[in-house]
Amino acid sequence: MSINVLLRMNSYCLIEKVGFGIVERIVVTGYGVLAPGAHNRHTFREILEQGICTQEIVDNRGPGGSSIVAGLVHDESINLCKKKYKRYPKSSLMAMVAAEEAIRMAHIKESHLQELSVIIGSSGGALNEIEELAPRGEEYRTYPMHGLAIADAHTISSAVAVYLGAKGQVYTITTGCTSSIDSIQLAMALLQTKQTNRCVVGGTDSTLGRWSSYGFFKIRAVAGNTEIENTGIPFSKNSNGFVLAEGAGMLVLERESDALHRGASIYGVIDKxxxxxxxxxxxxxxxxxxxxxxxxxxxxxxxxxxxxxxxxxxxxxxxxxxxxxxxxxxxxxxxxxxxxxxxxxxxxxxxxxxxxxxxxxxxxxxxxxxxxxxxxxxxxxxxxxxxxxxxxxxxxxxxxxxxxxxxxxxxxxxxxxxxxx
Missing domain, CATH: 3.40.47.10 (Thiolase/Chalcone synthase)
Structure with a gap:
């Protein structure tokens, strides 16, 4: 039977004694966002608090050239060196931008990168880029050198690790729409068992190609040639399907004692x-x-x-x-x-x-x-x-x-x- 005991750790924080193990609170010290209509955490708060719908109509994305309603992250929001990262999938680029904002907010220093782990969830990986490259795969001469890397979903997390200079453990979680919550769960386990000291964790997806939209049309989950207000309506029997969107959200997670020891601001606790x-x-x-x-x-x-x-x-x-x-x-x-x-x-x-x-x-x-x-x-x-x-x-x-x-x-x-x- 589990017993809760309050103890002092480094004169700072609460830890729980559960069974025979010691479990310390896992806290958030930074986060970053790239989402439709939001190129950072500040604009994300604005659209949420002010109730601004950022969805738009995208032409020629459904069957027969029909339009769909979607949430887009436009290229100008991805402020990276395009030449250096031009072969990376959009999902990776978005994750890089969001992760950079998260570690900047958390004041992660270069000395912390040696022990920084990266865990990212994604449902579609580089599905759009795979779709675009598929016709070129029919002939060896036109097959791109980066084709194999694009097909590997782990490119997402490894790309973020390279971009940040993170030298800790790197994992990619592909459990569909629960991927980023499942990534947080893995990060908590690694932190609580002291297999890592801090994690950049979250999710990213950019799956707005025809393969994705056609698939959801087939199962009647997405509507074509409709207005923004008629689709993707949460909690309404009048909703005509859902709205496909792309985006990335990244958080920095640490043990409470480590965050306090380095004087970091703490923005919340991941309880369970x-x-x-x-x-x-x-x-x-x-x-x-x-x-x-x-x-x-x-x-x-x-x-x-x-x-x-x-x-x-x-x-x-x-x-x-x-x-x-x-x-x-x-x-x-x-x-x-x-x-x-x-x-x-x-x-x-x-x-x-x-x-x-x-x-x-x-x-x-x-x-x-x-x-x-x-x-x-x-x-x-x-x-x-x-x-x-x-x-x-x-x-x-x-x-x-x-x-x-x-x-x-x-x-x-x-x-x-x-x-x-």
């Missing part, structure tokens, strides 16, 4: 990640909420969040799972929001971006609104449709997707603990 799988088949979403309930319940423990940052993206099956989960665990006053009406669904980056959004809510005291929704069919929920300003101490985050993964995260406001018995 809970994860499981529905064991569903290819391209299927299990309509049952049972696994998600277990994942979120495991994540929360005895805690109650101030609000939930939901996975809801405008797909009936997904959003219904969210509704049933919340009804099972909370009363109907629980505040719920989704940032998918603002930027769209960023696949493997979504959990990291939701986590960063939650950290900004904690720091600045607001709940971002769920844009575009009329709440039709979800009237029995506490969906936030206008910004709410109040103190925020704790936020729960939910993610799930094709293949059956369910991953939830609890992030809380940081406060230095004192000795207690």
């Amino acid at each position: 990640v809970g994860s499981n799988n529905n064991a569903t088949g290819l391209l299927l979403s299990n309509p049952s909420e049972k696994a998600m309930i277990l994942a979120l319940k495991d994540t929360l423990g005895d805690s109650s969040p101030d609000f939930i940052s939901s996975q809801a993206l405008g797909l009936s099956v997904n959003d219904d799972i969210e509704r049933k989960t919340y009804h099972a665990l909370f009363d109907r006053t629980m505040k719920i929001t989704s940032i998918k009406g603002t930027i769209g669904h960023t696949f493997g980056a979504t959990g990291a971006l939701q986590t960063i959004s939650a950290l900004q809510s904690i720091e600045h005291g607001f709940i971002p609104p769920t844009l575009k929704t009329d709440t039709y069919g979800f009237e029995d929920m506490g969906i936030v449709t206008q910004p709410i300003y109040q103190p925020i101490n704790r936020v729960a985050i939910t993610t799930h997707g094709l293949g059956g993964n369910n991953s939830c995260l609890l992030v809380s406001k940081y406060s230095k603990k004192t000795d207690s018995k």
Whole structure:
């Protein structure tokens, strides 16, 4: 049976004694963002707090030359040396930009890079570039030298490690839409077992090519030739599919004692990640909420969040799972929001971006609104449709997707603990 004991470590921080192991709190000391309409963490906060939908119509991306609604990161937001990195996939470039902002915010010095690990989640990897290069693969003479590297999903994390000069462990997690939350879970395990001292962790995806859009058209998850306000509507039976988007969100995670020892600012605590799988088949979403309930319940423990940052993206099956989960665990006053009406669904980056959004809510005291929704069919929920300003101490985050993964995260406001018995 687990026992909680409050101890002093280096005269600074709280550690928990759970069973026979010592578990120290994992804190966030920096983060970076590249998302539709947001080229850094400051503009990300602006669009969330002010309720600005950054989606746009992209022509000739669907079948028969049809248009789709999408969330784009434009090339001018990626301020890197184009000559040096011109062969890198966009997902890697976005991750580099977001990671650079994160380590700058965390004041990571060159001396820290030797022990800096990189863990990045991605659903599609370099799918767009693979699609573009595929015709050239028919003939050896035209096959590009970097073709093999592009096809390797681990290029994403290794590219970020090279760009930053990080010399620690480097991993790439490809578990679909839960990838970045799963990356955070791995980072926590490595930090708590002292296999690494600090991590740049998060997610990135750029999957807006025809292969991706055609696939979602086939399963009727994306609509063509429609207006922005008619698709990707979280928590509404009137939503006509979801909005594909690209983006990257990166965080710097450290043990509390290490962060305090080097005088770093702490922006939040990653309390817990809970994860499981529905064991569903290819391209299927299990309509049952049972696994998600277990994942979120495991994540929360005895805690109650101030609000939930939901996975809801405008797909009936997904959003219904969210509704049933919340009804099972909370009363109907629980505040719920989704940032998918603002930027769209960023696949493997979504959990990291939701986590960063939650950290900004904690720091600045607001709940971002769920844009575009009329709440039709979800009237029995506490969906936030206008910004709410109040103190925020704790936020729960939910993610799930094709293949059956369910991953939830609890992030809380940081406060230095004192000795207690």
